Amino acid sequence: MDPADGTAATTTSAGRATSTRLPPGDFGVVLATLRARNGWSVREFARRANVSEGQICNLESGLRNPSPAVAAACDAAFGTGGDMVELAGSGRRGARTDDIVESGPVIVGYERVLxxxxxxGRSTGPRFVTTSMKSITRILTDAGQHAVGDQHAEIWLLASKFAEYTGWMAQEAGNPAEALRWTNLAVRWGALGGDETVAAYALVRKAYIAQHRGDICAALEFADQAVRHPAANPVIRAHAARRAAQGHACxxxxxxxxxxxxxxxxxxxEITGDRPPHWGPRVGNGSPHLLEASCMLSLRRFDLAADLFATEHGPAIPADSNSRARFAVRQATxxxxxxxxxxxxxxxxxxxxVIKLIDSATVRADLARFVEEARLRxxxxxxLTLIDASAALATG
Known part of the structure; x- marks a missing residue:
């Protein structure tokens, strides 16, 4: 989990929560968040808490309030020392057991969970988040089929955001076919939510997937399609230019x-404001010099790449473990x-x-390139021992 999150519950080696500090949100949001931090699917948590999967889904989606018995079962499963029971009581405001609650806050809550x-995901890789992403997406799509009015569009748009990130995690896990499937679902659900920009950004994602499977021509074609897409905005065009620069360098x-x-x-x-982008990471993630350094590396201009990497440090490099490992390996190459x-x-x-912890297929690809270059020296x-250990890790 993100070490910068001061409200994060700590976990033991077995994955069981040991802190009684809860993340922000109502009972359903806290339940989904803690389940995600432990890497438990809905089925796995339902088994641990001896509660039905349907009850867990209804609680997380905000369709039902928890009964005292269910709250106690969740508390015991997480080891939160009574905090879940207290949260359930404080959030009920006199509602009867299993009363249907207002669904509006569910969207805000799941945005926090995302x-x-x-x-x-940025700090520990895909293994701790994928099951939660998929189960929450299933909850949202089920809710979207029955929602009406503004809620219908908002739920499908949120499901699209979950699908897009699930696709990224599939790519990080080394499964490009699954990454493409989730990316296509994100486009479909984004359209149901009235947002066509996801279709433009999906072309950027497809360019990245093609690049990592070694199909540079396809990567460049997808990047060009993203730029020409009618829904493309400056953020998406910047992402596409990034993919094109790295493709041409390769x-x-x-x-x-x-x-x-x-x-x-x-x-x-062209980008104004400092709000997070609607799709994908912040386009300025790191520095333009880091992108240029990566391109010089692919062009085998090692002297220029080394100089550019040396000048970029501190705030210029994103704080998450994945990005720091990626750029560190590129600098080493x-x-x-x-x-x-x-x-x-x-x-x-x-x-x-760190590379062992995050278990990222894209970082392992960078590590393989380091091994290839180091073995020429x-x-x-x-x-040699370190290079061999790196080679073993790079192959997964």
């Missing part, structure tokens, strides 16, 4: 790469390319524990 899940086309980098900077300049293998191995040695016995 932010929580993204924080966990093909060895330095001129086209430079042009795409310029488009990336131009689109960033650049250093290996300029025969600074000792410095490169020092960086990788410090980063390997003259290495000491200790460095």
């Amino acid at each position: 932010r929580e899940l993204k924080g966990i 093909r060895g086309d330095a001129r086209a790469c430079r042009d795409a980098l310029e488009r990336f900077r131009s689109h960033i300049a 650049a250093l290996a390319g300029v025969d600074c293998l000792d410095d490169a191995c020092h960086i990788v040695d410090a980063t390997l524990p 003259r290495a000491s016995p200790g460095q």
